[in-house]
Amino acid sequence: MAAYTPMIQQYLTVKADYQDAFLFFRLGDFYEMFFDDAIKASQELEITLTSRQGGTEERIPMCGVPYHAAANYVEQLISKGYKVAICEQVEDPKLTKGMVKREVVQLITPGTVMEGKGLNDKENNYIASITSFDDQTYGFAYNDISTGESRVTLLSKNFDEVLNELAVLSAKEVVVASSFDGELQKKLRERDVLAISFEDNSSIDMNYSHLLKDLNQEKLKTAIARLFNYLYRSQKRSLDHLQPVTTYQIHQYMKIDYYSKRNLELTETIRSKGKKGSLLWLLDETMTAMGGRMLKHWIDRPLINQKEIESRQSIVEVLMSYYFERQELREKLKEVYDLERLAGRVAFGNINARDLVQLKRSLMQVPFLQQILQGMKNDKVNQMAELLDPCEEITDLLEQAIVENPPLSLKEGNMIRDGYNAQLDQYRDASRNGKTWIAQLEREEREKTGIKSLKVGYNRVFGYYIEITRANLHLLAEGQYERKQTLSNAERFITPDLKEKEALILQAEEKCGELEYELFTEIREIVKEQIPRLQALAKTISELDVLQCFAQVSEDRHYVKPQFSMEGRVVVTDGRHPVVEKVLNAQEYVPNDCIMDFDREVLLITGPNMSGKSTYMRQIALIAILAQIGCYVPATEAVLPIFDQVFTRIGAADDLISGQSTFMVEMLEAKNAISNATQNSLILFDEIGRGTSTYDGMALAQAIIEYIHTQIGAKTLFSTHYHELTVLDEELTKLKNIHVSAIEHQGKVVFLHKIKEGPADKSYGIHVAQLAGLPSDLISRANEILTALEQSDTQQAAPKTEAVKVESVQEQPAQLSFFDEPKGVKKQDLSSKEKRVIDKMKELDILDLTPLQAINMLYELQKKLK
Template sequence: MPQKTKHTPMMQQYFEIKAQYPDAFLFYRLGDFYEMFYEDAEKVSQLLELTLTSRNKNAEDPIPMCGVPHHSAANYIDILVEKGYKVAICEQVEDPKTTKGMVKREVVQLVTPGTALGKQESDAKQNNFLTAIVYDDETKNYGFSYTDLSTGEISVATLSDDETVQNECSALRTKEIVIGSDLPEDLLSWFEAQSIVQSKQKIGDVEAEFSYLMEKVSDSLAKQSIQTLLSYLSDTQKRQLSHLQQAQVYEPSHFLKMDYYSKYNLELTQSIRSKDKKGTLLWLLDETQTAMGGRLLKQWIDRPLLKLSEIKERQEMVESLTQAYFERMDLKDYLRHVYDLERLAGRVAFGTVNGRDLLQLKQSLEQIPMIQSIIQGLDSGQFGTLLEKLTPMDDLVGVIRESINEEAPLSITEGNVIKDGYNDELDTYRDAMKNGKQWLAEMEAKERQATGIKTLKIKFNRVFGYFIEVTKSNIQDVPADRYERKQTLANAERYITPELKEMETLILESQEKSQDLEYRLFLEVRETVKESIGRLQSLAKSVATLDILQGFADISETYQYVRPEMTTNQSVIQIENGRHPVVEKVLGSQEYVPNSIEMDKDTMILLITGPNMSGKSTYMRQLALTVIMAQIGCFVPAESAVIPIFDQIFTRIGASDDLISGQSTFMVEMMEANQALRYATPNSLILFDELGRGTATYDGMALAQAIIEYIHEYVGAKTLFSTHYHEITTLEDELKGVSNRHVGAVEENGEVVFLHKMMEGPADKSYGIHVAKLAGLPENLLHRASDLLENFESQAVHTTDVTEIVVEKENKQVDDVGQLSLFGEETSESSEVVNEIKNLNLLGVTPLEALNILSELQKKVQ
């Protein structure tokens, strides 16, 4: 960037401010525009598709420049922030009319991906979390805190490893990390790979007004993370943050744990294919009527409960609501009229609330007495805690009802925000303006009659005030003794009279004083509302919780879900005719084939075989989603269900490459499997789908069997393990806790029909070619595959027979010199063949390679 000394005082001011915000685009206020210069202008013009111009065009080195109108800047800022950039908003902080020389400018707010306030309808049910992290190199622990600036909620935890930090960031979908100390390079690289913006912030002392936010936090590392978070908010937002709530300490281990891979595989809140909400568990369960309910529901899904008492408390309320259809319909209707209380409270604290926002707040609060009445009518103890916090705020409703005009405009500085009759002084000014306008209308009629000029008009504009306008053709009729010329136009002349001038002064003073007074009155109302922010936030949580529960009741009734019996006895899972809730919603209950899942104390692992497309993955996901639904307090898709409370769910379902870090599908498979094998407990649930397919057949088969054995001997978790390796179904006879299941299929006239029904025992064949036929592969290709399969299977049998002969004779040691004769005759060739067989690495070759080796061995002994 060019040296400051070469530029005007204004550009020098620009450089000084820009130097304070090197990692942000500086929106520099000039009149009615925000301007950008140099690199900022060049990049922003591309990102926003703006015209790039230049300042001092005739100079040797013109300055690249682009700008946006200040009244529409918010939309442009939102676009830039959504793309991962920061925007520093620089305003004039002095009145140009009263300032000599350069007008003082300052950055009044730094908007970042983690501090952007979602204002669009699509953002209403989504949190935007800003996360702060500090690291202790000695203990290797992390202080981890996060907030949604729009709602004021703050949560904090002490985390023990990189993986937990990554899981938390993934669950929060955090867009920005505030780093308060040096972090391990691997973690920083992970943030970069996830396109998370990293912002540095020194850990400073928290201002006295924020000290109460940390009252519940005792851990020093957790406190440091909150200090980092609050310091960053204070430095970037430069405004009151009175809506921030006390930090809530949480422990990930207090909730059902699911790592990033498991949440991704199960499509809890984001579809793998479309990356949006449709087709997910959140999509199914979201029957919430409020934005706050929608946001809280996602948090529930991310953090299912572990305490039986808390789960039962939710179940009781859901059951009560399912049994009260008409009351529930009324409740839903009232909830529809409740706006986002959390974000309205945030706007009050920020000072960005307007008259219409307060009217929305009033309308929302007017619903609370009716909602409270419905719950009181239902309650027989189930809603006790919730009902205590569901308190009407009639005092606040009264203040807004008395003060705010029902037709209030968006602007709070141009009048018509405050109701008539609210303030006597304001009414006086309004009367003066109203009478003045009536007086002007009467004066216009009088002057037309006195002058005979029928086209004479009394007009107003902001530059010249009030004036009498006469067309040029009527100038000769203007009374020169009373009319004083004010302005000449091409087709008319404008005049003023002493009488009009006096009334102009009265009207304009009344208008100006009226607007100033209205603004002050509005601020007084806003301050009154601000005093109730804490009550509003508490009420909002209760309404959001009730909203989720009515949604659960609605879904449970619609899809005929049942209340599961939750137990801490991990030995039994009994789900009768369970369904995959999302698939059922898509297909319809008539087409969906239900399946039971039964695992008693003697069954630890279900080994599931069957063809692709038959429903193995759906069956496994069905169990996981049913468990999650049960542990968030919802009813479940089944005829009956007994479900233990699981502490963790691990999944490996579907194939995916991690292209960012250059990891293959097989490597991702092994990493996900490793997570389960390392961290699962006897209280965990493991779902492994087709492990080992990404490597050679024997490699994969060996790994699959070894993993099953390891889970059986060392982990003890309830496990569903699907596989194409029919050979390992013999484990049912070898391991006490393994039981075979298969997906039924019927073959008729060469055609296969999948029954999508889970049955006991192993599958008898894989039906791979039949699946290929369903996929539409060419007919001649399918015939060739069938011939090859028959050939491979027959030769594989022969290979097995020969190997058994060799092994048997070797074990008996029938040859005195240590050489074996395969066909009853000792030769040097047979000795060579035996040695080759001994040295073969059968687990390292494919079936086709094994056949080729066998063919070569056969030639040697013929």
């Protein structure tokens, strides 16, 4: 260290505490970076890498960015998952003889962004923390520092629940202890978490202890304390906008795991990873940023409490019946800015005068919103009107204090209204009168000297001056002015009167700027005291915005109010896929019914590719989700149970990061559903078993269907091209066959997209290939091969392929592992195919069968399929 210059020594001392962040080290008008930071930043930001002498023989790598433009560079680094420590001068250089003291004043990370392009208006920016306890449970807490929202829960020993919560939140950063398990950290990185940070202090601090008063478990307090300690340590400023911490349990909401959320494209599409084409895109008719964020939250966490769902429905129903009032409501909501984040910036200290004007304009809309709601003559809507707090004191203060169009910078002045402060008015009067005197002086001196080009000017270095061009200097009398500055083509002068007036004007302007800033900070502190009121108002407006959004979409798209069945019945008449219906525009979407009850728990769906099987399955899930967030649904009638969970296996995708094949991903998703589903769940399985050999796949598919039917009893839609499975309805009493109809016309297939009872007779695969535009020679050859295979199959196969009936067998003890050798069956008695199927089931661990059941089932199945 001693070999470096004092400045580099200071840099290295500060950098030692921020090894995982870029250190923006303030030197004059630039933030400088050195050593490895400089090399990496020059690459990431595409800025010039230079070097400087640092006290040693080797030159030190260096790069920098202007401090006034630093925000753009910080945003670029944060968007790539990096952290940036802002190191400022904390002493006045004019008052310091030696090295100016510098300290990190803020650590900006992906999860602690407060402003700028890094924040999406209609998305929360969550940072989460995970605390592992001795009993192998996990404390899970999260916060959006821009809004102050904080929640905490306890999760089971299964780390997948933690991963699922992170996926639901789209958390940008995770805070853990430095001793947190390395394998689990690897899993976090695989889930696209931008940053992992460390905080070992989980003790409660007085700064935020009042926010934890509603937490009744020490584990919950410890979990949120770790997160808060990290926030206070990294942000180094007031976080008075943090709201009281609320608890939640994941079983309070419909559980939709990471895979199902992705497969159903609830908030983003699989291909583009964007919002367009998702359910969120379809629904988002919100008029405010905070309403948009709440809509996403509701989609991520549908309700399972029927009373709460019906409460939302009732308000949607009222809003639909008052069309003109709803349109007026939407117009007023459009004028409401982001109250949640404005309140956060007030507490954070980075709010400006324009933000306060936005706050005032937003609050001015509240009385109009109240008036509109009160005119709807409904108790629940009227109660919501009463919750809208106009915060008149804040509105009046901002109206009296802040000009309508203030400058962006707080240092420019001219943001406080005339008449708000008497002292400020005096300074302004002195400054304005002085400038009037200057203008008068210019006119008088032109007349005295006869020099029409004479001008009185000002700059920050020399102050006020009289400027005369060299060509006119001969018109001045000797000693008429005092020379101040010589230019190439002019001279600048000053007079005693001008000097005196200059002192008066500059003193008034300096004091005016200082007083304006003091007054602004006073106003900000007054507003800060009202943050809880502003946050409560923001929450009510957000809910109102989402509910009017539901009413708007439901009316525009002809949705109906769903009813709920306590008997587990599903009766959907003329159901439609909401997103596909919108995308089709003028094209007619073919609606379909869905009937499920105690006698129809599993629907086995057959039919051609491209005929609409996957769309039909997805639409049932989306209708259920829409119903449970309180929205109307795309159908002419809908009676639904309240589902506790939705599981899907739709589509094919490799998980390359984890090194898992398409088939492995398929089996893992199947395992997740089978392991966690209850009789109150909804399962959608599309083409299970297609990623392996025919017999393997068919065996797995049948075993999964039988297990769901017999062991779980969940409402299940199972689509397949294994037509041999359609005979399962003869053995499984609660399974029914349905199919998507298609007809052949002049050698071409015509998809009718209509669901009908019974199994399909064929898959039309070659017809679909023809529609895709494969070469005609290839299509002809495929038909020849198909004919030959069908003839061969007819000659060799039994007249009818029956479903396997698993006879009742003597069970092994419940503790017996799936991998144990069962009694009565020896491995050498099994064929290679049987061994292969059993090994695959063993590898994937997807069925909770005793070994004897599994082998008997597969043995019998293989005999039949041969």
